[in-house]
Every structure is written in structure tokens, then in C-alpha cells.
Amino acid sequence: MSDLVRDEGGVLTAPHVLEYPYRRSVGPVLGRFFTALRDGRLVGVKTAKGRVLVPPAEYDPETGAAVSDAFVDVGPGGVVTTWSWVSRPRAKQPLDRPFAWALIRLDGADTAMLHAVDAGEPSRMKTGMRVVPRWRAERVGHIGDIECFQPEGE
Amino acid sequence: MADEAKPVTNIKTPMRLEYRYSAGVATSRFLRGIGQGKILGQRCPSCRKVYVPPRGSCPRCAVPTVEEVELSDEGTITTFAIVRVPSENIDVPLPFASVHVLLDGCDIPFFSVVQECPVDQIRIGMRVQAVWVPKEELTSTLQSIRYFKPTGEPDVPFEKLKEFL
Amino acid sequence: MREVAIVSFAQAPNARRELRNEVEILMPVVQEAVARSGIERPFDFTCSGSSDFLQGQPFAFVMALDAAGAWPPIPESHVEMDGAWALYEAWVKIQTGQAETALVYAFGKSSPGDLPEVLATQLDPYVLAPLWPDAVSLAALQARAYLEKSGHSERDLAEVAARSRRSAKSNPNATVSGDYEVEKLLATPHIADPLRVHDCAPVCDGAVAMVLVAGDRARKVCERPAWIRGIDHRIEPHSLGARDLTVSVSTRLAAEKAGVGRGAVDVAELHAPFTHQELILRDALGLGANVKVNPSGGALCANPMMAAGLARIGEAASRIWDGSARRAVAHATSGPCLQQNLVCVLEGA
Numbered sequence: 001m002s003d004l005v006r007d008e009g010g011v012l013t014a015p016h017v018l019e020y021p022y023r024r025s026v027g028p029v030l031g032r033f034f035t036a037l038r039d040g041r042l043v044g045v046k047t048a049k050g051r052v053l054v055p056p057a058e059y060d061p062e063t064g065a066a067v068s069d070a071f072v073d074v075g076p077g078g079v080v081t082t083w084s085w086v087s088r089p090r091a092k093q094p095l096d097r098p099f100a101w102a103l104i105r106l107d108g109a110d111t112a113m114l115h116a117v118d119a120g121e122p123s124r125m126k127t128g129m130r131v132v133p134r135w136r137a138e139r140v141g142h143i144g145d146i147e148c149f150q151p152e153g154e
Numbered sequence: 155m156a157d158e159a160k161p162v163t164n165i166k167t168p169m170r171l172e173y174r175y176s177a178g179v180a181t182s183r184f185l186r187g188i189g190q191g192k193i194l195g196q197r198c199p200s201c202r203k204v205y206v207p208p209r210g211s212c213p214r215c216a217v218p219t220v221e222e223v224e225l226s227d228e229g230t231i232t233t234f235a236i237v238r239v240p241s242e243n244i245d246v247p248l249p250f251a252s253v254h255v256l257l258d259g260c261d262i263p264f265f266s267v268v269q270e271c272p273v274d275q276i277r278i279g280m281r282v283q284a285v286w287v288p289k290e291e292l293t294s295t296l297q298s299i300r301y302f303k304p305t306g307e308p309d310v311p312f313e314k315l316k317e318f319l
Numbered sequence: 320m321r322e323v324a325i326v327s328f329a330q331a332p333n334a335r336r337e338l339r340n341e342v343e344i345l346m347p348v349v350q351e352a353v354a355r356s357g358i359e360r361p362f363d364f365t366c367s368g369s370s371d372f373l374q375g376q377p378f379a380f381v382m383a384l385d386a387a388g389a390w391p392p393i394p395e396s397h398v399e400m401d402g403a404w405a406l407y408e409a410w411v412k413i414q415t416g417q418a419e420t421a422l423v424y425a426f427g428k429s430s431p432g433d434l435p436e437v438l439a440t441q442l443d444p445y446v447l448a449p450l451w452p453d454a455v456s457l458a459a460l461q462a463r464a465y466l467e468k469s470g471h472s473e474r475d476l477a478e479v480a481a482r483s484r485r486s487a488k489s490n491p492n493a494t495v496s497g498d499y500e501v502e503k504l505l506a507t508p509h510i511a512d513p514l515r516v517h518d519c520a521p522v523c524d525g526a527v528a529m530v531l532v533a534g535d536r537a538r539k540v541c542e543r544p545a546w547i548r549g550i551d552h553r554i555e556p557h558s559l560g561a562r563d564l565t566v567s568v569s570t571r572l573a574a575e576k577a578g579v580g581r582g583a584v585d586v587a588e589l590h591a592p593f594t595h596q597e598l599i600l601r602d603a604l605g606l607g608a609n610v611k612v613n614p615s616g617g618a619l620c621a622n623p624m625m626a627a628g629l630a631r632i633g634e635a636a637s638r639i640w641d642g643s644a645r646r647a648v649a650h651a652t653s654g655p656c657l658q659q660n661l662v663c664v665l666e667g668a
């Protein structure tokens with residue numbers, strides 16, 4: 001029997017990997033967001049009612065109406081609206097040491113975006129705290145161009 | 155420089171998920187049988203059909219199947235295709251015939267490949283027999299059956315096969 | 320509106336790890352539900368809910384049809400969601416007059432993979448999924464937002480867990496059950512601050528099945544049919560940062576449309592895989608202190624993915640059948656942080 005196959009009380013089990021090496025087209029709205037990320041900037045889009053969505057979406061989640069074509073610079077800093085603490089990060093997650101997930105409302109935005117905050121320990125996290133992005137030097141136009149956020153002033 | 159760069163139109167989003175797959179009770183019995191050079195099917199208690207590989211159920215009657223049936227490793231080709239492109243999981247020279255073999259005593263065909271026969275002579279109704287790896291190389295995987303080869307017996311008439319196509 | 324009732328319900332033992340294949344898990348459950356229904360196959364309609372990502376086996380839902388018996392070919396449909404939405408589809412099918420009987424089932428085999436990570440694949444694939452936020456961490460974001468806004472404490476969450484596990488002692492299919500002291504629960508470490516192990520549903524493999532029958536035919540086969548007197552489902556935006564996570568607007572709307580407030584509620588089975596979500600749902604449904612919530616132990620004690628919502632409807636129906644409730648509310652959820660919610664009102668007369 002192959003050493004990958006295990007007999008567990010008569011039932012055979014084996015490792016199984018599912019892989020989807022997708023490349024996705026992003027469309028004109030998210031395209032602006034990813035292009036800005038590559039350039040080290042953060043942008044949102046204005047809805048017809050004037051609210052600023054970050055990350056931008058094609059439609060206003062409140063009304064279903066198409067958004068305007070007005071893109072505005074937001075951030076780079078913002079406010080944590082809620083957070084949770086990861087004491088044992090999984091391999092695919094942004095940081096390999098304990099970190100916080102946070103919803104962050106960037107300055108000038110009306111919605112919050114999710115990202116990791118490198119705060120070292122949970123006692124340094126607080127709802128309402130200010131954070132700023134830590135940019136990667138090599139950027140490609142991907143949410144991971146922001147390595148993570150960090151407490152402002154560090 | 156950044157401002158002159160082209161807009162981003164697509165992103166890479168690879169996804170990889172790792173699992174520990176379980177073959178289930180019935181299929182595990184089948185696979186362990188293969189590891190001993192035996193082909194084990196299951197018979198439906200209701201319609202009496204025999205399934206291989208068994209999945210523990212009769213899809214027609216929606217009842218569990220428990221009665222185990224040891225099947226012959228000889229059977230009849232019910233359909234075939236000539237394959238001229240390589241496949242990662244089928245290690246035989248090109249071109250080869252992939253076939254459905256109706257094992258004697260069974261009610262659904264079993265997928266395999268045919269060797270030791272020119273591809274232009276493969277036909278529906280042809281009698282074939284499994285060629286196994288040497289006994290000491292048997293494992294609980296379908297790799298233990300290398301391929302099927304012709305037995306030379308007379309063909310089975312189409313009338314007897316038509317309900318299994 | 321055509322009268323439709325649930326006349327039978329069955330479920331698998333909700334083991335933490337099943338080595339049986341999905342048909343082997345599902346078959347006895349479907350057989351039990353069919354046998355209890357008093358309805359002979361074939362059913363006019365069959366509908367199921369599951370997600371292939373859980374066990375990493377594409378098109379597993381097609382294989383699972385073996386448990387329903389799809390020969391001669393049957394009218395059948397599948398939703399890549401909790402089976403509660405399959406029940407909704409079956410209910411609509413009966414409303415159209417195209418069916419009088421329906422078999423509804425759901426299954427979820429989560430143990431082969433890392434469930435909280437697998438569930439990241441249901442997120443926005445552009446800005447969320449590439450970060451791989453796990454489902455427990457996302458629920459924890461909601462929990463903190465809720466605790467800070469509502470003034471509830473982690474102790475309140477532990478009390479939900481302790482009560483659920485105590486109730487589950489009478490549920491032979493619960494994954495976890497027993498008497499737990501709140502103090503001891505609070506002494507355990509966070510797994511995703513502010514959530515601890517007891518705040519999160521255990522991972523298990525399971526399946527549920529039930530039979531729906533219309534009108535007088537239901538009265539013929541069932542002594543006290545559990546009539547579906549209202550059912551509705553609503554969805555919220557996918558972007559977590561565009562939602563107010565501390566309330567469940569979609570549940571509130573679905574409850575209004577389903578008519579939850581039109582009469583007294585004896586029992587509510589809420590699909591809350593996290594303790595704080597039960598509190599959010601109680602508010603959204605407007606349930607008073609006299610309503611018995613999750614007598615089965617709820618999803619906190621047995622949470623077969625894609626089947627736990629349908630199981631809530633089955634548990635609520637069981638309270639109608641055994642006479643302990645005249646009017647019961649069942650709720651099912653799908654998606655991260657209570658994104659999508661279904662509310663169903665059952666009555667015994």
C-alpha cells in the first residue's frame with residue numbers, strides 16, 4: 001500500500017488536493033482600485049447618493065443602483081471599526097505571527113475594508129484606534145500589495 | 155513611472171485546499187480486494203443488480219447494498235474510444251483504447267484500457283481479461299490492474315449487451 | 320396559498336469525523352424520513368442542499384442522488400446552500416401546483432478539510448478571499464462589534480453556550496452536550512478573541528432529510544402535520560464592511576414577511592453557529608423571554624454544514640408533532656456573519 005494511503009479501521013483514506021490556479025478579470029471599477037494599490041494609493045468610488053465605497057463596488061449595496069464614475073482618494077490612514085485576534089495564523093494568511101483581523105474605515109470612506117493589523121499583541125488593539133497601511137516595495141495590483149496595516153505613529 | 159504604467163485588468167487568485175479523502179466503507183472493501191488480486195462488487199437486495207466499484211448503494215432502488223460478490227476478471231467490451239493524447243494517470247503507449255468492460259456477473263461496466271491488441275481491432279462485444287501487476291506489487295489502487303487484453307473467445311452478440319451500453 | 324406540511328424528519332448522528340462516503344451517510348437518513356412519511360416513492364419533486372468544497376469532491380451532489388433513487392429519471396434540483404433553501408424551493412414547487420409531495424435533503428462532510436479555511440472560498444474573490452480570512456475570525460469581528468454596541472459580555476455568550484449544551488443532553492444526535500459551568504467556560508483561552516471554543520459550533524459531518532406534503536394528503540399520512548404557515552428569505556450585501564454586523568436586517572425582514580409576529584411563539588430553533596449570533600437573531604425575530612430557544616441544543620451543539628439550517632426546521636417540526644409547541648419558528652442562515660437568512664413559521668393546527 002502506498003504510504004500516503006491509510007487504513008483507518010477498514011476505511012481507506014488518502015491526501016487529496018484541490019487546486020484552482022485562477023486569474024480573474026477585475027472589470028473597470030475594481031480595476032481602478034487595484035491599479036491604485038499598485039501605485040501605492042487607495043481609492044473609493046462615490047455612489048449616486050454621495051457615499052464613498054472602499055473597496056469600490058459596481059453597485060450601491062444599499063440601493064442596487066450603479067455607482068457614479070467619481071473615484072476619490074481615501075486614507076491612507078483609517079479607523080478600526082471592529083477586530084478579532086488570530087493567535088495561530090494559518091499559512092495562507094497575511095502574517096506569520098499573531099495578528100488582528102480588522103474592519104478599517106479609511107479616512108474619507110463610508111464603508112470599511114478587511115485587512116490584517118500587525119499589532120504584536122491583543123492588548124494593543126482597540127476599536128476606534130487609528131491604523132495606516134504598510135506597503136510592499138514590489139506591488140502588482142493585488143489586495144496583498146498592502147502587507148498589512150499597523151498602529152498609526154509606529 | 156507608476157502613473158504611466160498600464161491599468162490593472164486582472165489579478166492572480168490561486169486557490170489550493172488540502173483534504174484527507176475517505177473512500178467510504180464499500181469502496182474501501184473493493185480497493186482492499188484489489189490489493190489481494192480480487193474484484194469485489196455488491197448486489198442490490200431489491201433489483202439484484204451487481205455494481206462495481208461498489209458505493210454501498212443501488213442508485214436505481216435507493217437502498218443500501220451489503221451483499222458482496224466476487225467477480226471474474228474477465229468480461230466484454232461494451233464501448234471504447236481510441237486515445238491519441240497522453241494522460242497523466244494512464245501509463246500505456248499511445249495510441250490506446252479506453253474501454254468499458256462489463257465484467258462477467260456484473261451489471262455496470264468498469265473503466266479500463268486495452269493492450270496487446272492493435273487499436274483498429276478493438277470492437278464492442280470483444281472478450282477481454284484483466285492483466286494484473288505481479289502479486290508482490292499489488293496495492294489497494296486501480297493501478298494493480300495494468301490493462302485488459304483479448305482472450306480470443308468468440309465475441310458476445312450485441313443483443314446480449316445492448317442494455318449495458 | 321396552498322397548505323404544505325412537514326410530515327417526517329430524520330438526521331445522521333453528527334459525528335466529528337465520518338469515514339463513510341456521502342451516500343453511505345445520507346442513505347439511512349433518507350430511508351428513515353421516507354419510511355416515517357407514509358408516502359411511497361417516487362416523490363413529485365426532490366431537492367437538496369450541499370457544497371462540494373466542504374469535502375473537496377466536485378459534483379459530490381450528483382453522486383448523492385444515489386440516496387434519493389433517481390431512476391426512472393426524477394424531477395430534481397439542488398442548491399449550493401443550506402438545505403433550508405432546498406426546502407424553500409420545494410415549497411414553491413408545491414405552491415405552483417406542479418407537485419404534491421417532495422423529498423428534501425441536505426448533507427455536509429466538513430471533516431476532510433480545514434472548514435474555517437474552506438469557507439473563505441465563499442467570500443468575495445477579489446479583495447477578501449485572497450487574504451484567506453477564516454470563518455471563525457470573521458464571526459469574531461461580528462462578535463466584538465455586537466458586544467461593544469449592545470453592552471453584552473463574554474459571560475452572556477458563555478451562558479448561551481452552557482444553556483445550549485444542557486439542552487442538547489436530550490438530543491441523541493448532538494456532537495457536544497453536557498453540563499458546563501459558565502465560570503469554567505470563561506477560564507478557557509480565546510481561539511479568536513473575543514470568541515472561545517464554546518462560542519463556536521463544533522465541526523461535524525452529517526445529513527438530514529424530510530418530506531413535505533400538500534393539503535389533505537398531509538392530513539392522511541400524519542396525525543399532526545407541521546404546517547408551513549409562513550416562509551421567507553432575505554440576503555444582505557456581500558461586503559462585510561458595508562453591513563451593520565450588530566443587527567440582522569435580513570432576518571427581521573424575513574420574519575415580518577413570514578408573519579412571525581402574528582401569534583405567540585412557543586419554540587424557536589435558530590441557526591446560530593456562534594453564540595453571539597443567537598442574541599442578534601433573538602432581537603431580529605423579536606422573541607420574548609418566554610420563547611424556548613433551541614431545545615435541540617441548536618447549531619452550537621450540532622452543525623452539519625449545509626444541513627444545520629434544514630435541521631432547525633426539522634427540529635421545530637418535531638416540537639409540533641410531539642405537541643410541545645403549537646407554533647414554532649425555525650431560522651436558517653447561509654454565508655459569513657449571518658449574510659443570508661430564512662425564517663419559517665410552523666403551526667400544528
Ligand SMILES: [Zn+2]
Pocket residue numbers: 198199200201202203212213214215216
Ligand atoms: Zn436495485
